[in-house]
Amino acid sequence: MIQIRSDYAGGNIKVVSVDEVVRVEQEIRDSAYWWFYWSFCIRCDEERDVVFEFTNGEVVGPWGPAYSLDGIHWEWLGAQSVLSAKSFVYRFAPDHPEVYFAFSLPYQVRHFERFYERIKTLPIVRRDILCLTKKQTEVPLLLVGSADAPEHLFFCSRHHACESTVNYVLEGLLAFLIEDHPASGFLERYCIHFVPFVDIDGVENGDQGKGRAPHDHNRDYVEQPIYAVTPAIMRFVRALRPVVGMDFHCPHKWGERNDHVFIVKTGTGADRRIERFGQALSELSRGLDDARDIPYDPANDIEMGDDWNQPYPTCSSFMIQENVPMAFSIKIPYFGLVEGQYTADSLRRLGGRMAQALKIYLCEKSV
Known part of the structure; x- marks a missing residue:
């Protein structure tokens, strides 16, 4: 089972669908035009690869997302995770079922x-x-x-x-x-x-x-x-x-x-x-x-x-x-x-x- 949330400082995501591929997009909120920031936390208790696809523009950077296991210390997931400028893949492990992802390195x-x-x-x-x-x-x-x-x-x-x-x-x-x-x-x-x-x-x-x-x-x-x-x-x-x-x-x-x-x-x-x-x-x-x-x-x-x-x-x-x-x-x-x-x-x-x-x-x- 996959659970996605953004109820933390800096969180920003809209879940479009959770199927074979997890489809999400950034919340523009009260900005008057398109922008690219996003940040979310996901929990997956199974050991498997999960593909994330963004449905509102190219928002996956060249090193993939920034990721964190505690929401404080961040590093890049890496270019090997990038499927396209709209998608990336992450393999969940049993010892770290919950992971944070973000457009770039957050600072709250x-x-x-x-x-x-x-x-x-x-x-x-x-x-x-x-x-x-x-x-x-x-x-x-x-x-x-x-x-x-x-x-x-x-x-x-x-x-x-x-x-x-x-x-x-x-x-x-x-x-x-x-x-x-x-x-x-x-x-x-x-x-x-x-x-x-x-x-x-x-x-x-x-x-x-x-x-x-x-x-x-x-x-x-x-x-x-x-x-x-x-x-x-x-x-x-x-x-x-x-x-x-x-x-x-x-x-x-x-x-x-x-x-x-x-x-x-x-x-x-x-x-x-x-x-x-x-x-x-x-x-x-x-x-x-x-x-x-x-x-x-x-x-x-x-x-x-x-x-x-x-x-x-x-x-x-x-x-x-x-x-x-x-x-x-x-x-x-x-x-x-x-x-x-x-x-x-x-x-x-x-x-x-x-x-x-x-x-x-x-x-x-x-x-």
Whole structure:
């Protein structure tokens, strides 16, 4: 007997039929157009192969689904599991009858809480609440650095609920700066302010988040916002006056530029500073020891006016308007390349190199 459920944080699936083949599809919910996120848990007490087929578009990535036996630790099922971009196969074993599958590597609030648990006793780490959502959910705000720091950095992620790989990068970025701080003193001069889940309700509900009608969170930087968190971010950034503002996103599902880390250029004077940061990150990407490490090449960046990069109201465009000297969005793919498919650890290592690049950029800025 097969049982499928999505009644957990991040769950998203519609069961179409359970026969010889299990047919499912992602729930679009209140997104205005097609998107690709899904996540479900299945129990099968028989030792056998089960074929899963998606009935609403190509949503099985090149390494197959992410899978987990506990819903916390995730890895790729592997390319050998892929039957097509719409189907995969999994062999159930008696000792693990229940398995979680997802479009990409999930990152929920409980992952953040596990990270916070490891650092919360450090004197340079503090936690606050940015605001409450309309559902009265607390939006966490993590502060890393001296309370008396003269300059500030602002990071945020999950304007679109399904864009999960970015949080592993941010874990790595913060962990590097925390570990580096005793020797460098970086966090005495700079305090980091981090909103890990802008659309926290969507993240926990398992929504797509992208294209949410009438507009999603990243299009809510307007005169009359419809979400509680966006005006809270606007007030916070205006009062904070950060020297760096980075908004972390994932791109489309896969293919071409979407398989590479890239920066979304702004078409303003901030691009010169963005390029200095990008050059530092690119140089740190050369000669990586581990083939699984994730490189960055500025050639993949997208210029303002190209393709979908148009002057919409976004978090990064708001920060540019507020004269944040270096503000931009950076895109972290869901999957990566054949020679370097993403893992939680490789994403964290990428975050560490971003931290190094930020240090280089800020050091040059202060000279």
